[in-house]
Amino acid sequence: MPKPNLISRRGLIRAAAATTALLACPAIAKAKPRVVVVGGGAGGATAAKYLRHGDDAVEVTLVEANRVYVTPFTSNLFLGGLKSFETLSFGYEAIAARGVGMVFDSVTAIDRDARQVRTAGGARLAYDRLVLSPGIDFRWDAVPGYSEAAAELMPHAYRGGAQFKLLKSRLDALSDGALIVIIAPPNPYRCPPAPYERASMMAYALKSRGVKNARIVILDAKDHFAMQTLFIDGWERHYTGMIEWQDPTIHGGIKAVDPKAMTVTTDFETHKASLVNVIPPQIAGRLGRDAGLADDSGFCPVYAETMTSRIDPLIQVIGDSAVGGEFPKSGFAANNEAKAAAMILRAELLGERRMPVRFTNHCWSGIAPDDAVKNGARYAPQDGKIVASDPYTSQLDETPQLRAKQAREAAGWYAGMTTDIFG
Known part of the structure; x- marks a missing residue:
């Protein structure tokens, strides 16, 4: 049998060697998941913001060609002289302050095989998951x-x-x-x-x-x-x-x-x-089409439960380029889809709790300064598509007071929505 003091000496030698190795080669921290978001409109900006969710567990990069986003929603009020152009314009300072990496450049290609986003300035942004929100193009x-x-x-x-x-x-x-x-x-x-x-x-x-x-x-x-x-x-x-x-x-x-x-x-x-x-007929933004994510409709089909592309499981398509059922194309819809996509990504990448996906859409339209009408509905995934329920719309016999109230609601919605996206 070995002597007790020899065993003790050998144990000390092994412990010392292990400690030296740890000091020389510290443990490598697990890399954060990398998510690249392309497109800084109502969909992409919301997704980038909610992916951070108050922590830095996910490395998020937002790629957008313009430093200022001009909202299409409520831009008709600008035509009518009821809003200034400045009130439609938003920067990305608050999103960057949340730790989102900002790349102001146009995207030239999405390499799905290499999992890279390439920009005109020469950047090659690697991703584990991609959120694509390229808006619309025209026929x-x-x-x-x-x-x-x-x-x-x-x-x-x-x-x-x-x-x-x-x-x-x-x-x-x-x-x-x-x-x-x-x-x-x-x-x-x-x-x-x-x-x-x-x-x-x-x-x-x-x-x-x-x-x-x-x-x-x-x-x-x-x-x-x-x-x-x-x-x-x-x-x-x-x-x-x-x-x-x-x-x-x-x-x-x-x-x-x-x-x-x-x-x-x-x-x-x-x-x-x-x-x-x-106003020409519309199709998905060029990036979605060039990446091979669109079908014969010209839009990018997605699974309603996750907003994941039906063509590439590592990409979620949100906003006006996506088609997944009865959900309309609107800023409100894009904001809803972005929040759902962010929640699902964090659940998949970090193991966080995932809630059932539900959507809503409300739309106010101004006929005159104090006369606004509205419609909307609830939406939920059903058999892979987004299906509407509980629709409502304004009625012909509404009072002037109610129409004026709805115009104020529209203004309040816009303030809340843009704060949620860019604030």
Whole structure:
């Protein structure tokens, strides 16, 4: 048998050797999960903020081309002169203060095999999981004669601050007898009531400036639109004879637009306009399509329970580019989807508790400064798709006091929503 003191000596030698090894090579800490978020709008900015969730357990990087985000939601009130451009504009300082790494650059490619996001400036951002919120793009060739270059003469004003400013400057320059033509897109598109709220705010701006005999003609790709009876009733009360809506059975289809001549030709007539607002059919943002995440619809299919791409399980697609059922495309929807995506990612990456996914969407539309209507519903995953329940909408017989209250609700919602996203 070995001697007791020899065993003790050997134990001491082993302990000393182990201690020396620990001092020389300290334990390597487990790497934090890396999540890259692409797109800093209502969806992406919310996701980046909620992924941090008050701690630094996840390394989050937000990639956005612009240092200031201009909200498309409520931008029609800017056209009507009810909001300033500055009140639509938000920076990312508060999000960065939460420990989110900010990369202000355009994304040139998403390499799904290498799990990298590549930017124009040469950055290669590795990710364990990717949240993609690239917004919308347009089918530029869907309206004959229209193009990206033509948008400088016939603005779409459906994304980007410069386009909002351009449309307002053209609107503010109109005089007596002006004709505005709005070309409204087919479903699905961002914010279903927006083209009709836009017509309302344009009419309000012209009326408040005292412009006489102005007309707005809406040439629609659809045979009906969101809250149609409410808008038409409001137009008759506030802007008698100013706004005319035409469905395809009336105009027969858009045959051509001529940006230089400022004309819109339908199957039945040619409109010589003072201002043309073309809102083209929409598809998922380029990044989603280029990454191979879109299907034949032009949008990116996702699983409703997780907002995970049906094509790549390491990517969640949120906001206007995603299609997962009956949930509309809106800032409110994108904010909801982002929170759900962040919760699910933290549960999967960190083992945190995961709650059932539920969504809501509420939409307020201004017909006049003190006359707002609204609709909305609850949504939940069902058989892999987002399904609506408990829908509601404003009624025709609402009092002026209620409509004014709803206009104040809209203002309060905007303040709360933008604080939730950017605050």
